[in-house]
Amino acid sequence: MNKSELGLGTWQFGASYGFWTDQDQSASRAVLRLALKSGIIHFDTAPSYGNGLSEQLLSSVLQPRNTLHVASKFMPKTPDLVRNDVLKSLRRLKTEYLDILYLHWPSSALTMKPIMSAACSLIKEGLVREVGACNIPLSYLAEWEDLPLTVLQIPCSLLWVRSMDQYRRYAFDHGMRLVGYSPLGLGLLGGNHSGAPDDGRKNLYVFRPEAHVQFRSLLDELARLAGRKGCTSAQLALLWARSQGFSTIVAGARNKEQLSQLLQTSNLELDEEEKSLLDERARTLTCCAPSSWDNYFGHRW
Template identity: 30%
Template sequence: MEYRKLGTSDLEVSAITFGAWAAGGWMWGGTERKDAVEAIRASYDLGVTSIDTAPIYGQGLSEEIVGEAIKELPRDKVQILTKFGMRWDLAKGDFGFASKNNDGTEINIYKYAGKESIIKECEDSLRRLGTDYIDLYQIHWPDSTTPIQETMEAVAQLIKQGKVRYAGVCNYNVAQMKEAAKYIDLVSDQVPYSMVKRDIEKELVPYCLDHDKSILAYSPLERGLLTGKMAPGYKFSEGDHRASLYFFTDENLKRTNAFLKKIQPLAEEKDATVGQLVLRWTIEQPGITIGLVGARNAEQAIQNAEAIKIDLTNDEIDIINDALDELELVK
């Protein structure tokens, strides 16, 4: 495994980081707890020491699963990245969206990052995770109802208390990052980035490169689209959020698979899957510190971790980019 520092901190994380959204089942058509625990442990055995989770994933279930998976591991060898600022149990802040929990009960999600909420959420996360500190604490989504200063000063207080080591943000634009950086030493921004979602390259990547901020790329496989395992006509489980996304229309599956077929020979040459090649390409892009990738079982987790073994030359990256330039999805 490769390890990379977040921003100017001394926190080293694995270049392939375990993303525990799917492990929580929520919006992924449910989960099997035992499989999720085994997936995290299989990742760790291959050097994936960093795990990204959030309270909203399964309304606490993902954090509980992470806590169970790491309880017998040396705590100082694991980096826990979790979040705050999405409440399903409090109607305050920005209304996010209506959803259902894993039991099928309707819930409303609010983006709220007021000070008192952050303090409560941190205590709840520590309890579920079975730990006394969080390595990276990230606001999950911007909250327009709370001043960024209030939010960041609350996290700074948690850092002073030793409950949090470093502060990060998620889904922040450059202006929001600049504002947050006035009040706290911000080390990272976690944003969506994949071969078919590259809008951050215009402004966010240059800013982060210039200011020594790390980018944590989530959904680098675009929720499974870039694995090549889905063909037109693919049926998702009930409750799987992907069913309504434009990426997964029959036409876009057809176009994406045509692109993946072009880079398949390079993957075979590397004795790798197309998905592994895509992951390696992602973490080789300028400004991208780590790729967050989920797994629902040990087999998927092992495949993800082994993407690190691939070596890509500049010429090979150019070959992939040339093929990628011809891919256009229909929105």
């Protein structure tokens, strides 16, 4: 079974949206140094992660950049502001170009195609190598098929499998790569948070009464299978994500110990029985989310 490339996500390095408010910057730099030493070359960030802090931390460690692959994002504004926002990210990252520029979230209050066209125009300028979309409903993509979008980023997590098959099919049919984020479910799949943490995660649907029983059932199954396999629940959750056929899975780590654990999934294999059992638990849990939700945060921008 082929496993996706492992990339490092950096949301946890910069507090935003009520998450990761107590992250230590020295620990963040230690994670980045270990990632480089271990051969990770794909790094995913965004201006909204700590109001630019995540991008600045990346630049403090990823110099010289050489063959590293850096992706950042932009929030929808007017088309003429896209370039300015990207230039700000480039200055924080101390680089001349982004390998991938993602639309972070769509907005139903704006006409999105001119905004995406403005992002794509940055390819000709050499400021961006590729343009993609993150958290994007498939209905938007149908309107953008004449634009040179090459990458989609969506959740690849046992907490959320709704529409995953449709995205896989769309990406295959249109020659696009899939990048998955949050394979550890914002840290909830490690088995340490059966109850709601006292941060932004407490608002996730898995802590609603109608979903919490199924969430606990998923955690129990992860713990059982991990014990049988001789690994941790977090490793098993990441291994499941890396078996889903995405090109890259972006995982976060708040310290070196967490990253070291995740790196060991390169030496593990998930058999078909284990994958099938986890698939079933994930589908059952996701069915408990409100039908109007198209991501596990419940955002409809």
